[in-house]
Amino acid sequence: MSLTDPRRGIPRTDALLALPAVLAARTRLGDHVVRALVRDAQDRARRGELSPELVESTVLAAISDGCGTTLRPVLNATGVVVHTNLGRAPLSDAAVAALVAASGYVDVELDLATGARSKRGVAARAALLAACPAAEDALVVNNGAAALVLATTALAAGREVVVSRGELIEIGAGFRLPDLIASTGATLREVGTTNRTHLHDYADALGPQTGCILKVHPSNFAIHGFTAAVDLPELRPLASEHGVPLVADLGSGLLAPDPLLPGEPDAATALADGADVVTGSGDKLLGGPQAGLALGRTEVITRLARHPLARAVRADKLTLAALEATVAGPAPPVTQALHADPDRLRARTERLAAAVGAGVIAHDGRVGGGGAPGVPLAGWAVRLPEAAAARLRTGDPAVLPRLHDGACLLDLRCVPEADDEGLLAAVRAALDRID
Secondary structure: OOOOOOHHHHOOOHHHHHHHHHHHHHHHOOOOHHHHHHHHHHHHHHHOOOOOOHHHHHHHHHHHOOOOOOOEEEEEEEOOOHHHOOOOOOOOOOHHHHHHHHOOOOOEEOOOOEEEOOOOOHHHHHHHHOOOOOOOOOEEOOOOOHHHHHHHHHOOOOEEEEEEEHOOOHHHHOOOOHHHHHOOEEEEEEEEOEOOOOOHHHHOOHHHHEEEEEEEOOOOOOOOOOOOOOOOOHHHHHHHHHOOOOEEEEEEEOOOOOOOOOOOHHHHHHHHHHOEEEEEEEOOOOOOOOEEEEEOHHHHHHHHHHHHHHOOEEHHHHHHHHHHHHHHHOOOOOHHHHHOOHHHHHHHHHHHHHHHOOEEEEEEOOOOOEOOOOOOOOEEEHHHHHHOHHHOOOOOOEOOOOOOOEEEEHHHHHHHHHHHHHHHHHHHHHHHOOO
16 A cells, blocks of 8 residues: 555544544444444445544544344345345334334233233234234244245144145245255145146046145246136135145235235235135235234134144244234335335426436336246336445445446335435445545
8 A cells, every 4th residue: 555545544544433422432333333334334434435534523423323133224226125145124103103112021921910821822823813804813934935834844744735836835935845845854745737737637646645735926937828727716615525734825914905006916815715724924915013914713723723833933022023013004115115106206207307417217126935927017207327226235324226228226115104214325425435
């Protein structure tokens, strides 16, 4: 490093740690967290993302906003509503308040009137049943995959799970449904072919070793052309005849039909169509915290709840609180983003574009999270130079845009309107730093 290198002006670690505000933060946040914030600011200056004279103020701002985690809030400007890489569903204000309320001692398994132990998750269960009256009972576990694993374990361990070959899907991060079910000790009994499965295929497979029939929503793909599948109403008489449970894994956690997503299955319809139990996620279209949902007939849900595995996958008090607030409270951010007012969305987009001298283009958002594959969410985006993307991602606030066709696109569908000014400041800063 030469004597004229501007990086020589980066404040030393010991000098930054000795600042009075930083000393106070080391007590509040912990020494490890504060040192990490200091190193981050210094590293950004070394990479040229931050001028050396701004390092101290950046550190002071970081410790002021610090909350003990290195996870950074991000403005989602991709147009993808349920964005797995960004933590899927953002929580509603009601759910956040519920999390805070549940962070201390709470009556999660205690009847305060009698002082006796009570059943866990009663309020969350009641909220789910009120939102989905077609279900007789409900159970909450820690994620969607756990709900499916618990169902197949409780109903078919050591026996067979009958499923169409066209529904043997791979979910996120390379996890495959056949592997998940095999881990439960059940045996997959595959029927039909990839593109065509008929009722007689299921009928031929059912026998003394059948534990359950499983219907799986493909979620993030669709097969078109020469196809055939068997729906729940057709399977219900067959399941009843053989006395085996009919399980429907819906994935998205949608509780009731949404006219915007006519092809997306929901729990109320699946139960009305004959499913004994439906499983899904709490942090997708439901718009709540990461959770697994099982809704259905009391007899079947009771079998799941009493299985030893239920203890290993049970939801914690924070999940139960946030889920209850999501289901019983106002429309969560996911629902608001899906049903954003098009005129308001366009006006916000044009205002941002005009403020930075950029153009506006038509842009289709997506549901994301495996929900409603191929369904466009018509909207608009601000078109910026491609080089702005990296600057936006590493700026403050961090902004995740979409890179497409040699441009950086900002879709405001998932950006809360209250953050418009912060987004504008981030865009201006990013454009100023482009050479």
